[in-house]
Every structure is written in C-alpha cells, then in structure tokens.
Amino acid sequence: MLLPALISCEKVLMKDxxxxxxxxxxxxxxxxxxxxxxFFSYKNIDWDSIYSVYQPKVYEGMGQRExxxxxxxxxxxxxDGHVNLIAPFNISRNWQWYLNYPENFDFSVVERNYLGDxxxxxxxxxxxxxxxxxxxxxxxFSSTIGPGHIDFxxxxxxxxxxxxxxxxxxxGGSTENVxxxxxxxxDKRRHVYDMLVKSGxxxxxxxxxxxxxxxxxxxxxxTKKVVILANRSSYSATNLFIQIMKxxxxxxxxxxxxxxxxxxxxxxxxxxxxxxxxxTSMTLAPDGFNIENGVPPDIYVSLDPQDQINGIxxxxxxxxxxxx
Amino acid sequence: MNLRSFLIVFIMPLLGYSQDEGKTxxxxxGPGWAYNKTVDQGYSSLLYKGHLIRFxxxxxxxxxxxxxxSQLAIDLYYGNLKPKFKGxxxxxxxxxxxGDINYRLLFYVTDPKIRLSFFAxxxxxxxxxxxxxxxxxxxxxxxxxANSLSAELFLRYRFDxxxxxxxxxxxxxxxxLSILVHPAYDSSLPEGYLEYPEEPVKAxxxxxxxxxxxxxxRLISRMALTYHLKNxxxxxxxxxxDFYHYGKLNKVTSATHxxxxxxxxxxxx
Numbered sequence: 001m002l003l004p005a006l007i008s009c010e011k012v013l014m015k016d017x018x019x020x021x022x023x024x025x026x027x028x029x030x031x032x033x034x035x036x037x038x039f040f041s042y043k044n045i046d047w048d049s050i051y052s053v054y055q056p057k058v059y060e061g062m063g064q065r066e067x068x069x070x071x072x073x074x075x076x077x078x079x080d081g082h083v084n085l086i087a088p089f090n091i092s093r094n095w096q097w098y099l100n101y102p103e104n105f106d107f108s109v110v111e112r113n114y115l116g117d118x119x120x121x122x123x124x125x126x127x128x129x130x131x132x133x134x135x136x137x138x139x140x141f142s143s144t145i146g147p148g149h150i151d152f153x154x155x156x157x158x159x160x161x162x163x164x165x166x167x168x169x170x171x172g173g174s175t176e177n178v179x180x181x182x183x184x185x186x187d188k189r190r191h192v193y194d195m196l197v198k199s200g201x202x203x204x205x206x207x208x209x210x211x212x213x214x215x216x217x218x219x220x221x222x223t224k225k226v227v228i229l230a231n232r233s234s235y236s237a238t239n240l241f242i243q244i245m246k247x248x249x250x251x252x253x254x255x256x257x258x259x260x261x262x263x264x265x266x267x268x269x270x271x272x273x274x275x276x277x278x279x280t281s282m283t284l285a286p287d288g289f290n291i292e293n294g295v296p297p298d299i300y301v302s303l304d305p306q307d308q309i310n311g312i313x314x315x316x317x318x319x320x321x322x323x324x
Numbered sequence: 325m326n327l328r329s330f331l332i333v334f335i336m337p338l339l340g341y342s343q344d345e346g347k348t349x350x351x352x353x354g355p356g357w358a359y360n361k362t363v364d365q366g367y368s369s370l371l372y373k374g375h376l377i378r379f380x381x382x383x384x385x386x387x388x389x390x391x392x393x394s395q396l397a398i399d400l401y402y403g404n405l406k407p408k409f410k411g412x413x414x415x416x417x418x419x420x421x422x423g424d425i426n427y428r429l430l431f432y433v434t435d436p437k438i439r440l441s442f443f444a445x446x447x448x449x450x451x452x453x454x455x456x457x458x459x460x461x462x463x464x465x466x467x468x469x470a471n472s473l474s475a476e477l478f479l480r481y482r483f484d485x486x487x488x489x490x491x492x493x494x495x496x497x498x499x500x501l502s503i504l505v506h507p508a509y510d511s512s513l514p515e516g517y518l519e520y521p522e523e524p525v526k527a528x529x530x531x532x533x534x535x536x537x538x539x540x541x542r543l544i545s546r547m548a549l550t551y552h553l554k555n556x557x558x559x560x561x562x563x564x565x566d567f568y569h570y571g572k573l574n575k576v577t578s579a580t581h582x583x584x585x586x587x588x589x590x591x592x593x
Contacts, residue, residue, distance in 0.1 A: 010567060010579045014363060017371040017408060028369060036510050197518055198510040200573060207508070207518045266510055267460035268368045273409050275459055280510040 020271035022067045026058045028270055029071060029085075033078075035201035038263050038282045042290055043079060047203075050077050064272075065089070078278070080292075081235055082265040086275040097232065097259040097294070104231040104256050104303045104315060105168040110137060113311045120156075123149030127156065133323050134163040134222075135316070138181070141173030141237040145180045151219045154184050162225035162323030164316065165245075168255060172236025182214050182244045185251070187223040189215030192244040193291075195264075197281045209284065214244055226251045227319040230297055236261035242295045243285055252322055253297040255315050262292035352560070353381040354586030358401055360420065362578045365571070366466040366507060367457055368407075372418055376403030380584055391432040393443060393478070399424040401580075405455075417458045425450040428497070430478050443478035447497055451542075451568070453578070465512040468576060470540060470568075472499030489552040497544040504533045504540050509573045535570070542568035550588070558588040 018024045034047050054074040058067065068085065072092030075083050085092040114135060119128035124143030127136045134157030138145075157163050163185070182192075194209035228245050230238075230253055239258045245251045263279025270276065283291050299322070304314040356378040363371050382397035400423050404416035430445035452469045480493040508515040516530025548562045562584040569577045 010361075010565075013567065013569060014361060014371070014577050014579060017363070018369050020409065032368075197508065200509060207515075210518050210521050212521070264462050266463040267457070269370060269407065269459075270368075271370065271409065273407075273414060277461075280463075 018271050021060060022058050022062050023060065025067065025270045025272050025274070026055065026071060029268075029276060030055075030074070032268055033075075033278055036198050036266065036278070036280050037078065037203075038196075038198055038206075038279050039078070039080065039292060040203040042282065042292060045078065050074060068092070068274075075276070075278075080263070080279055081259065081261050082263055083278045084276065086277075088273075097235065097261075101232040101256065102302060103169075103233070105233070106303065106308055106313065107169070109308060109311055109313050110166070110316070114313060114316055120153075122152050125149055125153050127153050129157070129160065130164075130316075131320060131324070132161050133320055134160040135166065136163065137166045138170060140170055141175075141177045141241070143173070143177070145177045147180070147218060150180060150184050154218070154220050154222050157222060158220065160224075162227065163222055164227045164229060164319045164323065166229040166316070167234050167238045167241060168229050168231040168315075169233040170235075170238040171233060172238050172261060175237055175240065178237050178241045178244065179214060180217075182241060183217035184221055185223065185226050185245065185248065186214050186216045186221060187248060187250060189213050190247050191286050192247045193240070193286065194284045195281055196284065197264075206282075214247075223250055225323045227322050228253045229315055229319055230255040230258045230295070232256050232259045232294075235259035239291055239295060240283060243283070243291050246295065246298075247286065252299065253295070254299045254301055254319050254322065255297050256300065256302065257294040257296045260292050260294040262290060348386055349591040350384045350558070350588040351382075351591055352384055352397075352586050352588045353379075354560075354584055355379050356562070356582055356584035356586075358403070358580050358582035360401075360403070360405060360578065360580045362405060362418075362420070362455070362576070364455065364466050364574075364576050366463060366510075366574045366576070367418070367455075367460070370407040372405035372407050374403050374405035374416060374418070374420070376401040376420065376422075376580075376582075378582055378584065380586060382586075384588070393428075393430040393432075393445075395426075395428045397424070397426050399426075401582075419456045419458065420453065422451070422453040424452075426497075428474075428476050428495075430476055439483065440479070440481045443476075443480070445476045445478075447474040447476045448472070449474050449497065449499055449542075449544075463510065463512055466507055466576075468504065468506040468570070470499075470502045470504045470542075472502040472540070472542065474499040491550045491552075493546075493548050493550075495544075495546040497542075497546075498537070499540065499542045500537050502535050502540045502542075504535050504570065505531050506571070506576070507574070539572075540568070540570040542566075556590040558590070560584075560586045560588055562586065 018028050057070045068087050072085050076094050081097050115128050125136050192214045193212050196206040199205045199207045230242050239261050242258050262283035264281045265277040266280040267277045301315045301318045307314045358376040358378045361373050378401050380399045384395045386393035402421050405418040406414045406416040426449045428447040430443035433442045433444050449472045455466045457464045474497045477496040482491045514531030516527040520527040545565045548560050550558050550560045552558045564582040566580045
C-alpha cells in the first residue's frame with residue numbers, strides 16, 4: 001500500500017506535461033519565448049500584440065506544415081538570426097540581416113588572386129603573405145583553432161608589417177575559437193565586452209553585467225597593425241570577435257557593418273518533438289553599445305563590382321593600404 | 325486493522341543484522357537498476373524518462389549494546405532519458421549521471437531485541453545530478469547539487485522461515501535543511517559565476533544557497549528484504565523511491581525508482 005501511495009504522491013507532485021496539440025504547442029513556445037527572450041525591449045517588440053495576431057490562426061486539427069508556418073511567421077517577427085524552429089521537414093529562419101544588403105565578398109576572387117595556389121591551410125586558417133602583409137581567411141568559428149595552428153601562423157607573420165584577418169561571411173560558431181584567435185593579437189588584458197543574461201521572466205529581468213576580458217595568450221602575439229575585414233554575413237561569434245578586436249588600439253575594422261547576433265541562443269523543445277532556439281542574453285561593448293544589430297567598421301568600404309570583374313577585392317586592397 | 329498489523333503487512337522491514345550481542349558490521353555492495361522521471365524547466369516543460377544502471381557500496385554498523393545503527397552509502401547512476409511524446413517514440417537525448425553519498429545515524433527507540441524495532445535519527449545526504457542534452461547548445465548542461473541534513477525514520481522486523489533468518493525494513497529520509505547549487509535562469513553557470521566571473525572562489529561561495537524544506541523538498545523511501553547466510557554474510561534486495569523538487573523560476577522535479585541486489589559481507593573484528 002505504501003508503494004502505490006508514494007507513486008500517487010509522485011503523480012500529484014509531477015504535473016502532467018503540456019498536451020501535444022496545435023494550440024498547446026503554440027502556447028508553450030509563445031510563453032517560453034515571452035519569459036526568456038532577451039531583446040523585446042531593445043527591439044521594441046510587443047510580444048503580446050504578436051500573440052493576438054498569430055494565436056487566432058491556430059486551430060485543433062490543423063496540419064503540421066500549416067502549424068509550422070504560423071509559428072515560423074511569429075518567430076520571424078523577432079528579427080533575429082539566432083531564432084529558429086526546427087522540425088523534421090524544415091527550419092524557420094530570419095536571414096534579412098544579410099540578405100537585405102550587398103554581399104561584399106567573393107571567395108572566388110580571394111582564392112584565385114590573393115590566396116593563390118601556394119597558400120597554407122593551417123587547420124581552419126588559410127594563410128598567405130601579400131606584399132609583406134600576412135593574410136588569414138577564417139571561414140567559420142565552428143572550425144576549431146588549435147593552439148598549434150594559430151601559433152604557427154603568428155610565428156610565420158612575426159616579421160610582417162601587419163596582418164589582415166578576413167572574417168567576411170563567417171557565420172559564427174564557438175566562442176572558444178574567438179578567444180583563441182583574439183588572444184594572439186592582444187597587446188594587454190582589456191575589458192572587451194559585457195554580457196547580460198536573462199534572470200527572470202519579465203522582459204527586463206537581467207543579471208548584472210558580466211564583464212569579460214581578453215588578454216595575451218599563447219607562445220607569441222602579433223601586436224603590430226591588424227586589420228579585420230567584415231561584411232553583413234559576419235554573424236554571431238564573428239560579430240563578437242569583431243567587437244573584441246575593436247577594443248585593441250592597433251586594430252582597424254574595414255568593410256561593412258557586421259550582421260549582428262549578440263545573444264547566446266538557448267534551446268527548448270515542444271510536445272510535438274520540434275526543437276526551437278532563441279537569444280537569452282545580450283552583449284554590450286564596454287561603452288554600452290548593444291552589438292545585437294552589428295558592429296560598425298572603422299572604415300566603410302564596399303566591393304566595387306568593376307574591380308570584382310577584374311579579379312580585384314577592393315576591401316582587401318583598402319586593408320593593404322591601411323597596413324602599409 | 326491495528327497499527328501492529330499494518331506495520332507487519334504493509335511495511336516490510338529488513339536490515340542486515342546479527343543475532344549475536346555486540347557490534348555487527350557489514351560491507352555491502354552490488355548492482356541495480358533505476359527508472360527516472362525528470363522535469364527540468366532549464367530544458368523545457370516536457371517529462372523526460374529513462375532507465376539507469378546503478379551501483380552501490382555501503383558500510384553498515386549496528387550495535388545492540390550501544391543502541392545505535394549507522395550507515396555510509398555511495399550510489400552511482402548512469403543512463404539516458406528521453407521525452408515523452410504522445411503517439412510516437414523519441415530518441416534518448418539527455419545523458420544523466422548521478423552520485424549520492426549518504427550517512428545515516430539511527431538510535432533505537434524501542435527495545436532492539438524485539439522482532440519489530442523502531443529507530444529514529446538524522447542523516448547527512450549528498451546528491452549530485454548532472455544532465456547533458458545532446459540536441460541543445462549553450463543550455464545543454466543542467467545540474468543540481470545538494471548537501472542536506474535530514475530526519476531519519478527506520479523500522480525493521482526480524483523473522484525466521486524454516487530456521488532461516490530474514491529481516492524486512494523500511495526507512496524514510498526527509499531532508500530539512502540543504503545547501504544547494506544549480507544553474508542560474510537561462511544559463512548553465514551557477515548564479516555566483518555571473519556575479520564574479522573572474523573570481524572562482526567568490527563565485528563558488530556566492531553560488532551556494534541555503535534552503536529549507538519549503539524550497540528544496542526531497543523524500544526518500546527505502547524498503548529492503550535481507551536473507552542471512554549461514555556464514556554470517558547476507559543477501560539483500562532493496563527498493564528505493566527518491567523524489568525531489570526545487571526551484572522558483574527553473575523548477576526541477578525528479579522521481580527515481582530503484583532496485584538493488586546487494587551482498588553484505590560481514591566484517592569480523
């Protein structure tokens with residue numbers, strides 16, 4: 001009799017999970033985003049109003065594709081590349097942060113006319129020397145930079161006039177790689193950004209700013225002139241990298257404003273098995289600037305279409321001029 | 325039905341013990357199985373369920389002469405949980421690793437020489453549970469760690485069948501005061517680390533919360549049947565139900581049913 005009594009207590013104390021029907025899935029996602037999304041106030045989004053627009057579109061018996069479209073359209077209103085609804089048949093997304101702008105990057109031109117046949121591929125770092133200037137192309141912060149990789153490259157460039165780090169169209173990845181790369185170009189330990197994490201369900205419930213520092217690390221640092229190349233597709237961890245590097249006085253950012261993505265996305269899942277993610281923190285520069293919508297460059301340069309046809313990357317050329 | 329009948333019929337006491345006078349000590353270990361149900365709002369509102377393998381090792385001492393029973397037990401659990409999706413199966417996606425270290429000290433309330441004995445005392449319980457969600461990132465790691473002072477209740481009933489000595493027992497543990505560490509809301513870091521990211525000692529101290537039963541509620545019920553061998557050792561079958569619930573914003577509720585089959589080796593003086 002004791003065992004059934006304990007199990008009954010357990011049933012009372014462990015509430016039933018939410019039901020798996022269209023309305024329940026919609027409500028669950030709306031509620032969790034309402035309690036944990038970090039940018040309602042910053043982006044001036046009325047999430048209650050958005051509920052009243054989309055909730056009437058949900059009905060019992062609606063198909064999976066139809067439900068997905070309604071929920072995806074609702075998430076699209078957040079204007080956030082870190083917000084996705086992942087179903088077996090589709091992934092929702094908002095890519096306007098780069099689709100609405102010029103690309104300012106042509107890898108074919110870079111590979112043929114700047115990297116060339118004899119560039120080195122050191123882990124994820126493609127690197128070469130152009131007129132006594134070191135050039136690194138890093139495609140994705142999801143690719144691990146080992147200490148050996150970056151130490152080799154920094155050592156290779158130690159006598160160069162400067163280094164160009166090209167992170168255009170780098171969509172982000174691991175912040176560990178951000179720290180590994182940035183620390184090899186740090187002159188001293190500096191306050192590089194603050195992070196605020198959601199601490200409660202109200203839209204403005206945030207932790208105290210968590211102050212983050214980057215300082216020199218690794219066998220060798222390069223602290224002569226450094227130029228970072230950015231475009232609108234430099235997103236998330238790349239956006240963070242650009243912000244960090246801007247805090248060092250010997251670094252200049254050239255190109256276009258980065259795509260943004262200043263929040264760390266957290267994940268959850270719905271009763272129907274779909275997974276979704278959304279930003280639950282925000283990142284501020286030391287002066288309080290919110291990097292969610294991108295980090296502006298020090299020098300705006302666009303890719304000249306005529307130059308591009310002629311195999312010239314006008315952004316790299318401007319960077320070479322800056323270093324020399 | 326009177327109280328004695330109720331206790332005999334519905335509470336099956338068992339405790340490894342010796343009929344000899346003086347102190348009896350056992351080293352006890354063995355494998356087992358557990359079934360866990362968890363709701364962790366750091367992940368979602370879904371109920372995650374799964375089977376765990378379990379291993380326990382314990383030291384038990386009881387002395388009729390000084391009217392005291394003590395036990396130190398270490399339990400380890402490992403397994404995978406999956407969410408309950410109505411109408412379709414799902415894949416295991418949360419790896420769970422758990423370790424408990426429990427010390428209980430019990431004193432006889434009734435005469436230990438009678439068949440049905442009643443004990444009461446206190447305990448120091450440690451529970452650490454680590455969860456890793458394989459499909460998530462950033463909030464993939466969730467955990468809870470608690471040290472608790474508990475009130476302990478224990479009943480045991482000794483009997484013979486065909487000259488074989490057996491015992492059945494039931495124990496109840498109720499933590500009253502706990503120190504608790506768990507992630508902050510929407511982060512895998514404890515709260516103190518958000519406040520002192522560069523000072524690990526301060527961060528660790530700031531992450532520890534002192535909580536009473538109304539915040540961190542836990543209840544453990546243990547039932548066991550012991551069969552004594554002629555060589556002084558014993559075999560024991562245990563059933564344990566361990567439930568805990570805590571949290572205000574990110575609530576966590578966990579219920580574990582476990583079966584253990586252990587061997588008690590009697591330690592000679």
